[in-house]
Amino acid sequence: MVKRTSFEGDACPIARSLEAIGDWWSLLIIREALFGLRRFGEFQSKLGMAKNILAARLRALVDHGILETAPASDGSAYSEYLLTPKGRGTFPILVALRQWSEAFDDHPEEIATILVDREKGRPVRKLELRAEDGRLLAPDDTALKPRRSSKMVGRSRSG
Template sequence: MVTRTSHAEASCAVARPLDAIGDGWSLLIIRDAFDGLRRFGQFQKSLGLAKNILSARLRSLVAHGILETVPASDGSAYQDYQLTEKGRGLFPVLVALRQWGEEYFFLPEEVRARLVDRERNQPVARLEVHATDGRALTPEDTVIAMLPGTR
């Protein structure tokens, strides 16, 4: 089996999160958690994933603080998985990935699942990257710079 390289010490903010969410199954679990799935069986049914692989991915997402386990909402002996604040922070990432997928992986006439505003039932506006002064930015307008950490 191939050992994955850890990016835990990387200075790149794209590389570091890959240890937590770089696996396609992990992103699909997170997608399903945003869609309201909470139980192991619900994730398994949605994804058709082998129990051992699903269990490993859920354990990793919990260990990385993206999901947390909580007592089952129905009072049973089971546990639910729910997104943490860190996990909910992935919402724009999933929206961007979804919008990129809609644009480049479907024919225009193909039916697809679309993310819509619950209140208005309208598609979510396309995500854009903006400068602090509000200008829309393209890749050519940006550069990577080493700066001190801030939130």
């Protein structure tokens, strides 16, 4: 086989997400959808991508249950693309990507926008991973455990 690798059915949850949203455009489409865009033409002109690619991506996102089509809210016969709860659930992923750029990009001054708390207009906090008891967790403070057994699979060195 020479087909492009698929991660469908892979046991790794990260691979499974990438299967759905791990391409160049999907997350940007979702970002625009979170921002309020709904119509094919809006996505196309805002993202500046080829229409065939956009059509393919929208179809895939609908197939994955991330977007759904609905009759246009303006009363016209066209339809629009709305985020499902699953689609809206990608928000932390987008925030994590944004904050990674803000923290590590070589030219952060080129970043045009800041994500703020709508009510106060103040920048949001950085995402933090915490234990059940609230302790802040770095990568090395975590481990991967098989789902239904108690045998630990250790995370090794990787300082």
